[in-house]
Amino acid sequence: MRRRGICYDAGAFLTFNWHPDFVPTTVRREMAVIRQDLHCNAVRISATGLDRLEVAAEAAAAAGLEVWLSPVLWDRTPDRTLRYVARAAQRAEEIRARSSTAVTLCIASELTLFMRGIVPGRTVGQRIANPGLPALIRGGGTRPRVRAFLARLAEMARREFHGPLTYASLTWEDVDWSLFDFVGVDAYRPPRIEERYLEMLAPAFRHGKPVAVTEFGYGTCQRGNLSEGFLGTAGLEANIVDLPSQFFHQLPVLGRFVRPHLKGRYIRDEEWQARKLVEQLKILDAVGVDGAFIAQFLSQITPYDPDPYFDLDMSSSSLVKYLGRGRHGQTYPDLPWDPKAAFHAVAEFYAQAAD
Numbered sequence: 531m532r533r534r535g536i537c538y539d540a541g542a543f544l545t546f547n548w549h550p551d552f553v554p555t556t557v558r559r560e561m562a563v564i565r566q567d568l569h570c571n572a573v574r575i576s577a578t579g580l581d582r583l584e585v586a587a588e589a590a591a592a593a594g595l596e597v598w599l600s601p602v603l604w605d606r607t608p609d610r611t612l613r614y615v616a617r618a619a620q621r622a623e624e625i626r627a628r629s630s631t632a633v634t635l636c637i638a639s640e641l642t643l644f645m646r647g648i649v650p651g652r653t654v655g656q657r658i659a660n661p662g663l664p665a666l667i668r669g670g671g672t673r674p675r676v677r678a679f680l681a682r683l684a685e686m687a688r689r690e691f692h693g694p695l696t697y698a699s700l701t702w703e704d705v706d707w708s709l710f711d712f713v714g715v716d717a718y719r720p721p722r723i724e725e726r727y728l729e730m731l732a733p734a735f736r737h738g739k740p741v742a743v744t745e746f747g748y749g750t751c752q753r754g755n756l757s758e759g760f761l762g763t764a765g766l767e768a769n770i771v772d773l774p775s776q777f778f779h780q781l782p783v784l785g786r787f788v789r790p791h792l793k794g795r796y797i798r799d800e801e802w803q804a805r806k807l808v809e810q811l812k813i814l815d816a817v818g819v820d821g822a823f824i825a826q827f828l829s830q831i832t833p834y835d836p837d838p839y840f841d842l843d844m845s846s847s848s849l850v851k852y853l854g855r856g857r858h859g860q861t862y863p864d865l866p867w868d869p870k871a872a873f874h875a876v877a878e879f880y881a882q883a884a885d
């Protein structure tokens with residue numbers, strides 16, 4: 531495994547900003563921790579705003595991390611997505627040209643679900659809930675549209691960006707990987723598919739190109755990875771967060787009077803998350819993946835709380851627990867989070883892999 535990676539959300543936007551408290555000095559400090567203490571040598575940075583993408587990329591490069599840029603624009607039409615990725619590719623080339631480390635551009639992720647026009651539905655929630663989705667996918671009805679749009683997207687990106695390209699695919703998306711330098715796949719391993727996991731991952735290795743698992747992870751409660759139903763194979767978790775309370779908490783003024791909470795009572799289990807992550811890392815290393823990017827380092831919209839009812843971090847796959855409300859951690863007193871057991875387990879695995 532040449533690329534020992536982590537996903538870093540610098541501000542993806544879906545309903546609300548997933549990284550509301552974006553402070554460049556904090557980002558630089560976190561990138562240093564990722565390199566020095568977590569022993570990563572690569573980071574996949576996601577953001578909707580291109581300025582944030584650039585700030586985080588420069589911080590990562592300064593820390594000595596290889597940069598995988600992942601501009602994200604969800605729930606938009608194909609034409610608007612194409613225009614957005616064109617701008618992102620231009621900015622990525624500017625970043626690559628002055629970067630001291632390698633820069634790869636991930637032109638999109640999971641377009642079947644996250645972009646309009648392939649599956650019926652205006653929002654990702656509507657597309658996932660579409661009762662005809664399983665039959666549409668199994669019957670190959672999405673394949674021509676995915677392949678055609680990715681061909682347009684890759685051709686445009688090549689004109690603007692002169693470094694390596696990839697795409698973060700779903701395991702069942704039909705992608706023409708001749709267009710890309712890396713085969714990229716978001717390959718979660720929920721309990722219901724553990725026995726079939728390697729079988730599902732095997733097609734990624736048939737293209738003669740390095741394979742990067744661009745996203746995978748586990749929740750932090752005893753139910754673990756909460757994937758259910760058909761889309762559980764894509765790593766989509768059943769949400770234990772009360773979404774209305776989380777949404778209203780993000781609103782100006784009103785948000786101060788709404789405290790987000792879980793739908794019920796769950797039991798926190800950091801050791802389970804740590805154990806499953808290392809188990810999957812060993813599997814990926816053994817089958818010869820070129821890179822693995824754990825989702826994710828930090829989640830600001832699912833903060834930790836000692837009261838289980840308000841402990842949104844139980845729903846999160848992050849390696850650190852975000853404290854929020856002005857609180858700072860004990861391990862890193864200058865940062866608003868503390869490492870979970872998974873942080874230390876992954877750090878140990880990556881350190882050994884680097885030797």
